Amino acid sequence: MKRLEETAxxxxxxxxxxxxxxxxxxxxxxxxxxxxxxxxxQHHGEDTVSVRLRVAVDGRVSAINAVGLxxxxxxxxxxxALEAARLQPVDPDWPGVSGPVEPARMDKVAxxxxxxxxxxxxxxxAAFVEAGEGSAAAGYLDSGLTEVALATTGGLAV
Numbered sequence: 054m055k056r057l058e059e060t061a062x063x064x065x066x067x068x069x070x071x072x073x074x075x076x077x078x079x080x081x082x083x084x085x086x087x088x089x090x091x092x093x094x095q096h097h098g099e100d101t102v103s104v105r106l107r108v109a110v111d112g113r114v115s116a117i118n119a120v121g122l123x124x125x126x127x128x129x130x131x132x133x134a135l136e137a138a139r140l141q142p143v144d145p146d147w148p149g150v151s152g153p154v155e156p157a158r159m160d161k162v163a164x165x166x167x168x169x170x171x172x173x174x175x176x177x178x179a180a181f182v183e184a185g186e187g188s189a190a191a192g193y194l195d196s197g198l199t200e201v202a203l204a205t206t207g208g209l210a211v
Contacts, residue, residue, distance in 0.1 A: 057202035086174040150205035169196035
């Protein structure tokens, strides 16, 4: 999670005083095991980091989304968002970016879900199939974790 917070803060630093900015960095780790006729036929996994940057230049607002950026790509992302914002009409309803707040924290996570691998999902599918006592079972078992960091040029960092 620390890496996400650092990336969001770095993007806001790159924007600096050129605009108001809000940056959301999201990490999603997702695993899926599919089964039919009581047999597993597919394991699938994804591990992605995405960025959403919204900027306002003199009330002209634009947002840009990206997936799989490296540290060297962040400056280009900022430049694209600023360029797009300058082309927009003024948004009279733009409320500005949030300043520092103390958010409610949710520290309850199911560690076995976070640690789920194809093998652990397969064990759970096997138990499900066995409980069916000879019935043909079909379905999927899904596990995932999403972490989000949010930062603004107004001082928000959560």
